[in-house]
Amino acid sequence: xxxxxxxxxxxxxxxxxxxxxxxxxxxxxxxxxxxxxxxxxxxxxxxxxxxxxxxxxxxxxxxxxxxxxxxxxxxxxxxxxxxxxxxxxxxxxxxxxxxxxxxxxxxxxxxxxxxxxxxxxxxxxxxxxxxxxxxxxxxxxxxxxxxxxxxxxxxxxxxxxxxxxxxxxxxxxxxxxxxxxxxxxxxxxxxxxxxxxxxxxxxxxxxxxxxxxxxxxxxxxxxxxxxxxxxxxxxxxxxxxxxxxxxxxxxxxxxxxxxxxxxxxxxxxxxxxxxxxxxxxxxxxxxxxxxxxxxxxxxxxxxxxxxxxxxxxxxxxxxxxxxxxxxxxxxxxxxxxxxxxxxxxxxxxxxxxxxxxxxxxxxxxxxxxxxxxxxxxxxxxxxxxxxxxxxxxxxxxxxxxxxxxxxxxxxxxxxxxxxxxxxxxxxxxxxxxxxxxxxxxxxxxxxxxxxxxxxxxxxxxxxxxxxxxxxxxxxxxxxxxxxxxxxxxxxxxxxx
Ligand code: 6LW
Numbered sequence: 001x002x003x004x005x006x007x008x009x010x011x012x013x014x015x016x017x018x019x020x021x022x023x024x025x026x027x028x029x030x031x032x033x034x035x036x037x038x039x040x041x042x043x044x045x046x047x048x049x050x051x052x053x054x055x056x057x058x059x060x061x062x063x064x065x066x067x068x069x070x071x072x073x074x075x076x077x078x079x080x081x082x083x084x085x086x087x088x089x090x091x092x093x094x095x096x097x098x099x100x101x102x103x104x105x106x107x108x109x110x111x112x113x114x115x116x117x118x119x120x121x122x123x124x125x126x127x128x129x130x131x132x133x134x135x136x137x138x139x140x141x142x143x144x145x146x147x148x149x150x151x152x153x154x155x156x157x158x159x160x161x162x163x164x165x166x167x168x169x170x171x172x173x174x175x176x177x178x179x180x181x182x183x184x185x186x187x188x189x190x191x192x193x194x195x196x197x198x199x200x201x202x203x204x205x206x207x208x209x210x211x212x213x214x215x216x217x218x219x220x221x222x223x224x225x226x227x228x229x230x231x232x233x234x235x236x237x238x239x240x241x242x243x244x245x246x247x248x249x250x251x252x253x254x255x256x257x258x259x260x261x262x263x264x265x266x267x268x269x270x271x272x273x274x275x276x277x278x279x280x281x282x283x284x285x286x287x288x289x290x291x292x293x294x295x296x297x298x299x300x301x302x303x304x305x306x307x308x309x310x311x312x313x314x315x316x317x318x319x320x321x322x323x324x325x326x327x328x329x330x331x332x333x334x335x336x337x338x339x340x341x342x343x344x345x346x347x348x349x350x351x352x353x354x355x356x357x358x359x360x361x362x363x364x365x366x367x368x369x370x371x372x373x374x375x376x377x378x379x380x381x382x383x384x385x386x387x388x389x390x391x392x393x394x395x396x397x398x399x400x401x402x403x404x405x406x407x408x409x410x411x412x413x414x415x416x417x418x419x420x421x422x423x424x425x426x427x428x429x430x431x432x433x434x435x436x437x438x439x440x441x442x443x444x445x446x447x448x449x450x451x452x453x454x455x456x457x458x459x460x461x462x463x464x465x466x467x468x469x470x471x472x473x474x475x476x477x478x479x480x481x482x483x484x485x486x487x488x489x490x491x492x493x494x495x496x
Contacts, residue, residue: 005239005298006277007258008040008048009495010357011472013203013276014074014121014184015258016246018084024248025079025104026258027054027086028278031071031471033320036061037088039077039104045251045280050317052105054086056325060111062093063323065349068383069470070141074121074184074244077104084108085161087122087134091141096122096134098164116166118142119155125187125217133217134159134166135173135196137183154185154198156218173219176200176210177227184244187217193288196221197257199243203276203470206233207243209259211290230281230292232261238297239279240264240272245292247283255283257292262464263361271438271463273425274358275472299495304360309488310337318356320474322381326354329479337486339376341479346379346387347402353379355476360493361439364424365475367489372417374482380423380441380475382467388457390443391480392419399443399454403461410454412445418487420446423475425459438463 008015012028022043030036036055040048055061055072063071070092078085086099086108096119097111114122119136126132138152153175157166176182179200188195193213201208208228212221232242245259261279262272282293308316310332319326329352330339337354344351358365358380367378375393390399397412397419424442439459444451460466462473477486 002298003045003280004300005279005296006261006263007280008278009274010277010359011275011474012278012357013260013470014244015260015278016076016186017248017258018077018079019248020079022251025077025084026278027075027077029072029074029470030320031069031073032063032066032323033071033471033474034061034063034323034325035317035320036063036072037075037086038317039106041104043251045256053317054099054106054108056106056108058325060099060108061090066091066093066323076123076186076246078124080126085124087124089120089122089141091120092143096136098161112164114159114164114166117157117159117170119152121184123186125189127189127217132159132161133157133187135185135187137181137185138170138172139181139183151181154182154196171218174198174212174221177223179206179208179210179228186246188247189217191288195290197245197247199245200228201231201233201243203243203260204241207231207241208233209243209245209257209292213288224289229290230257230294232294236269237294238263239295240269241276242279242295255285255290257281257283259295261295263297265361265438266460267435271460271465273361273438273459273463273473275464275469277472303492303494305490305492307488307490309335310486311335319354319476320356321354323350330354330477333485335487336370337477337489338483339477339479339486340483341374341376341481345480346381346389346478347384349384351384352479353381353476355379355381355474356491358425358473358475358493360495362426362495363475363491363493364422365489365491366420366422367477368418368420368487370418370485370487374479374484376477376479376481376484377419378421378423378475379478380462380473382462382469382471382473386462386467388423388441388443388455388462389478390421390423390445390454391478392421392445393481397421397445397447397454401455401457408455408457412447412452412454414445414447422446422451
């Protein structure tokens, strides 16, 4: 079976997956966005549907004032005795959290903060006696501590899950084979061995997967020969930064590793427009050690298109807002999505914006928007510093490209109440230019039945390397004044 790669396109880093009977549930990181930590479901490992999210309510994550790139980092999802467990770091926020749910779709609990655990990337596993172990990276992300960003390798403690507290002072169990940031540990009892799968080398080009094994979950751990067992570093593979893996027994009883990677473009493969996505690769076992196939690029064929016409009783869980719930800035009403302005702009930490992941390298979003009660339109955003938008209102359509120290704005007179706006990411025209750049982003409007491009901007500014971002492109709707009513939102994308 050839599995599609990316498995979950668009910004979906730090994947963790669990199998329950014939069902697979996969969770990824969402940082400052809410709903936080989507849960994707599949039975065949090919088709994945978002069935819910862990953090749907205010207070589950402290993202209201988290710095950019803080928030929900690196979940581990597991299942035991009828209950789903998810442990995660709320970076620069609540700390190391434990959530539970009877159904993966939710609702998930409010989340308890682990007492005595100071680090990131928690993993949860139980031994044969039912003791719960939390294994985590000792990176300190509490800026209040003098040891901020100091690394202490991989740590572990037995934990009490009812009271969410460490039952011992965390012990050091391994530090990888010398790459920076040993992190993302996951521990598994397979056959006679406990396997520790970690990431090291940092989440950029040096990223890789290293493995160690022991007879007990506490170690001592013996490193595999040839670590990192999986890495794209120094190669010209189309998928780079591969690492941060989680093992699972796939639908045909074969071991699979889900992991993160990027699809960089440009002559020097320097720019990843969509951020870190979820990929999958196959695992072979020999002499009690796993080996991993290099991650292949096998994108889904054809054009993916869908329309949200906002007729459903609830907003699709793929819509996300920044440091707030979508409900705090928009509502379904009479077949439209009404987005309310609140004096903020896209350059603010908490914009009046709801968006969804850009899933394809070539993609276009279109919306039909009634601006008779305000001003607003479409935006593509990395964060509050890097965003492009096209908005209408007050007799004008305005296209804007904002990156630090630079802003370009183009206006077009427009008197109608209803406007169709479009943002398109596409390959640049011409071979020479194409070889050098990632993509261009067109900001367009349909005026008098004719599509007019107001601005055409270099897509490299909206890439994870330029924005130094843990997230990816998010495309959606923004209100700047009053409120706007969005009749429909179309997405069309292809990786071809
Ligand atoms: C994640 C960690 C990482 O927790 O990035 O650089 C963090 N490494 O594994 C956010 O995705």
